[in-house]
Amino acid sequence: MKVFVVNAGSSSLKYQLLDMRTETVLATGLVERIGEAIGRVTHKRFPDTEAEEKTVFDEAVTDHKMAMHRVIDLITAPDTGVIAEKAEIDAIGHRVVQGGEVFNRSIIIDTAVKEAVRANNPLAPLHNPANLVGIEVAEALFNGTPNVAVFDTEFHQTMPARAFLYALPYRYYKELRIRRYGYHGTSHKYVAGQAARLMDRKPESTNLITVHLGNGCSMAAVAGGRCMDTSMGMTPLAGLMMGTRSGDIDPAIIAYIAHQQGLGVREIDDLLNKESGLKGICGANDMRDIHARADRGDDMARQALEMFAYRVKKYIGAYVAVLGRVDAVVFTAGIGENDDVIRAMICQDLDGLGIRLDEEKNRTRGGARPIHAADSRVALWVIPTNEELQIARDTVTAVSTSAPTG
Numbered sequence: 001m002k003v004f005v006v007n008a009g010s011s012s013l014k015y016q017l018l019d020m021r022t023e024t025v026l027a028t029g030l031v032e033r034i035g036e037a038i039g040r041v042t043h044k045r046f047p048d049t050e051a052e053e054k055t056v057f058d059e060a061v062t063d064h065k066m067a068m069h070r071v072i073d074l075i076t077a078p079d080t081g082v083i084a085e086k087a088e089i090d091a092i093g094h095r096v097v098q099g100g101e102v103f104n105r106s107i108i109i110d111t112a113v114k115e116a117v118r119a120n121n122p123l124a125p126l127h128n129p130a131n132l133v134g135i136e137v138a139e140a141l142f143n144g145t146p147n148v149a150v151f152d153t154e155f156h157q158t159m160p161a162r163a164f165l166y167a168l169p170y171r172y173y174k175e176l177r178i179r180r181y182g183y184h185g186t187s188h189k190y191v192a193g194q195a196a197r198l199m200d201r202k203p204e205s206t207n208l209i210t211v212h213l214g215n216g217c218s219m220a221a222v223a224g225g226r227c228m229d230t231s232m233g234m235t236p237l238a239g240l241m242m243g244t245r246s247g248d249i250d251p252a253i254i255a256y257i258a259h260q261q262g263l264g265v266r267e268i269d270d271l272l273n274k275e276s277g278l279k280g281i282c283g284a285n286d287m288r289d290i291h292a293r294a295d296r297g298d299d300m301a302r303q304a305l306e307m308f309a310y311r312v313k314k315y316i317g318a319y320v321a322v323l324g325r326v327d328a329v330v331f332t333a334g335i336g337e338n339d340d341v342i343r344a345m346i347c348q349d350l351d352g353l354g355i356r357l358d359e360e361k362n363r364t365r366g367g368a369r370p371i372h373a374a375d376s377r378v379a380l381w382v383i384p385t386n387e388e389l390q391i392a393r394d395t396v397t398a399v400s401t402s403a404p405t406g
């Protein structure tokens with residue numbers, strides 16, 4: 001079964017074609033700057049183990065339809081392609097950011113599903129409309145091929161009300177659907193599944209803390225394969241300190257800034273999303289730059305690193321309390337997978353929680369690997385995330401188990 005995974009952003013379209021019999025990637029790529037004067041398409045195919053990358057297009061890509069046409073051309077053309085015709089694709093899996101409370105699993109897309117996704121647009125105004133464009137373009141160009149929506153929020157739908165409700169007047173939940181939804185769900189689900197497999201344990205009896213540290217950062221407390229709590233909230237602004245996002249702050253700060261500086265809510269929203277986090281403290285948001293600065297003696301870069309690690313450590317403590325017993329802490333995404341210094345800072349002095357890092361193992365590089373000391377009660381793992389593969393797996397499941405509803 002061949003699955004085409006689509007992640008449509010407002011001006012971009014990421015894709016991956018996988019052969020799900022072997023779970024191997026056949027081709028992957030990205031169309032960027034859709035709607036701008038000059039667009040760009042980067043395409044890679046994997047004939048064997050060797051990948052060739054090509055930047056193949058350098059003129060305007062006017063809209064997502066044109067972008068999808070280019071991608072179809074690339075994956076079917078003799079010199080760049082991996083299939084003879086698009087009909088070889090058995091299903092298309094779409095990343096959809098916000099599924100609200102309607103979707104707790106991936107689902108074949110029909111008119112009713114699209115309506116429900118559209119109804120969630122106010123909860124994810126930057127993402128859901130773009131995801132819908134991707135869906136509609138695929139429906140038009142892949143006539144009759146099933147399209148499946150895979151939601152960033154669905155893994156977190158198992159959270160109990162005590163974890164997802166905010167202590168606001170209850171009517172704000174009922175009328176405006178204000179609650180914790182959580183994000184990065186496909187990543188947490190993927191690494192949680194892999195962790196249980198790699199530890200040779202049944203997912204139903206494994207308790208995990210999954211730590212996704214990339215440009216966006218989030219954590220999840222996972223009991224027996226089910227998410228019990230997560231650090232992002234109604235939006236992806238909450239929780240950990242991130243590249244440019246503040247994470248948790250005292251909510252009264254917003255009114256204080258508005259009053260002191262005469263800023264409007266939009267400007268404050270921008271401030272919290274784009275000018276805060278690591279960037280707000282030390283002026284850089286890329287972790288590699290921050291380490292380079294800290295190594296040169298930049299005190300604010302050092303401060304940013306300490307704040308970043310401290311916030312993760314605090315959430316680990318909180319999630320140990322949520323779960324009662326923790327079998328493993330799993331690090332993933334750009335920073336979680338690659339940054340041994342941050343991992344060591346996070347795990348420092350956590351002996352009291354049964355968490356002890358092996359410094360040498362922590363410094364190793366490569367794929368999925370344990371990094372805990374022999375006497376650590378809690379296992380520590382680095383597991384590379386693979387959101388596309390999780391979307392493709394969920395697409396296969398949806399196609400083989402669900403029927404369209406409308």
Ligand code: AMP
Nearest residue numbers: 214215216286287288333334335338339
């Ligand atoms: P992601 O959003 O998962 O692509 O992660 C992006 C973040 O990972 C950026 O802050 C990068 O600086 C960081 N990152 C990527 N590679 C490394 C590395 N080798 N060491 C430290 N941070 C890294």
